[in-house]
Structure formats: C-alpha cells, structure tokens
Amino acid sequence: MSERAGLIPATRAALAALPVEVAPRLLGGVLEVTVGDALVAVRLTEVEAYHGAGTGAEPDPGSHARMGRTARNATMWGEPGRLYVYLSHGIHSCVNVVCAPDGRAGAVLLRAGEVIAGEHVAFARRPAARAARDLARGPGRLGDAVGLRHPVHDGIDAIAGAPRAGAVARLLLPVATRSDIEAGPRVGVAGVAGTAAFPWRFWVAGDPTVSPFRWGRGAGPTL
Numbered sequence: 478m479s480e481r482a483g484l485i486p487a488t489r490a491a492l493a494a495l496p497v498e499v500a501p502r503l504l505g506g507v508l509e510v511t512v513g514d515a516l517v518a519v520r521l522t523e524v525e526a527y528h529g530a531g532t533g534a535e536p537d538p539g540s541h542a543r544m545g546r547t548a549r550n551a552t553m554w555g556e557p558g559r560l561y562v563y564l565s566h567g568i569h570s571c572v573n574v575v576c577a578p579d580g581r582a583g584a585v586l587l588r589a590g591e592v593i594a595g596e597h598v599a600f601a602r603r604p605a606a607r608a609a610r611d612l613a614r615g616p617g618r619l620g621d622a623v624g625l626r627h628p629v630h631d632g633i634d635a636i637a638g639a640p641r642a643g644a645v646a647r648l649l650l651p652v653a654t655r656s657d658i659e660a661g662p663r664v665g666v667a668g669v670a671g672t673a674a675f676p677w678r679f680w681v682a683g684d685p686t687v688s689p690f691r692w693g694r695g696a697g698p699t700l
Contacts, residue, residue, distance in 0.1 A: 484649040492557035492576035496526035496583035499576040505651040510623040512644045517595035523680040523687045529582025539670030542582040553582040558636035564627040569617025589688045615688045657682045671696030
C-alpha cells in the first residue's frame, strides 16, 4: 500500500457508523485498486450516502436495501470496508464503501474522484475521456477507471486487502474531515429520495472532478 501524506488506512471501526455520518469522512481519501500488476489510485471528491432498512432514524426510499436483504444487495449487509459493486443500466459497475453499525445495512457511493496514480491505465480503460478530470467524474466512470467490475469484484475487502478475482483494493482516509465540504440532494435519484429532504450527497467545494448535478424523475426543488 502506498504511503500518502495526511492519510491513514481505513479501519472497520472508522466505518461502523451511519453512512450519512461516514460519507464526509471519505472525501479527500484515496481508493487504491490493483488489477493484475496495474495500479490506479483515485482521490475521492464526491460521494452519496444510502441507508438500508432499519438503518438510521428515517427510511431511505432511494436505497437498494430499502426493502431488506436480497441477493443483489447482500454486500450492503456485510462488514464495513467491503465494496458493494453493482451494475447500473446494465453497463456501468458502480463502487460503494459498505458502512453501517453492526447488523445494519448501508453504503456510500463513490461518485467521483481525481486519478492520482495510474493515469495511463485509467485512460486505457476510459478511451472516451477527453481530459484527466473526466477519468473518474461520475460513478460509472470511476468504476471503469479503477477496474472493478460487477459481479466478480462485489464484496472485495478494502480493509484487509484480500485479493478477489485478480484485484486488490485498499481504502485510505484523511486524518481529519475536510473543512471545504458541501452537501445537497443526491444526483438523479427519483422521487422524494432525490430532493432536499435527503441532502446526502457530499462533495469537495470547487473541485473540477465533481460530477454535474441533475434532478431525478419526480424530484426537484419544489417537490
């Protein structure tokens, strides 16, 4: 694992809280993924929290685990620090960090970041990217850039760094939560779950790698 100034290895204890509480703590952290002998590291600049059934004080209608445990969301009910990798629109593998109190479900979607190592590898995986800022600007792009794929990498352990399907993932956290964080509605989430009632998207203010915001179907500032 790379030694990076101002960062410490993530622990299960650090992630064993409500996702909405953990999410800001991830910003400025780094996800390192090695597939074969190719390393890509992404500094996280945008995340979204999602709670499972029974997690937190209010139900989260936007969560994959809102109705309880299923085969698809089983990783969200696992130990903190594993990565929930799901398929979006049948194409994009999206990466989430599992985090929740014991016996609960939850995860934080890694929406965007800056590739700080392995840029040439990320460009090879994302040939449509026009510039370095676009390599991991959006959750599907981030998943492509780091090389994690559904279903083979779902559940990979970013704390222990145990290999899964030829990949090793490690998560590093900032020593302290950043002071330049903004929050707002989640991107493209339908209904009330995508409104200001759930300001569970967090991002580094002014960072060029943060993805564009769009309202989900049936969501909006006046819903």
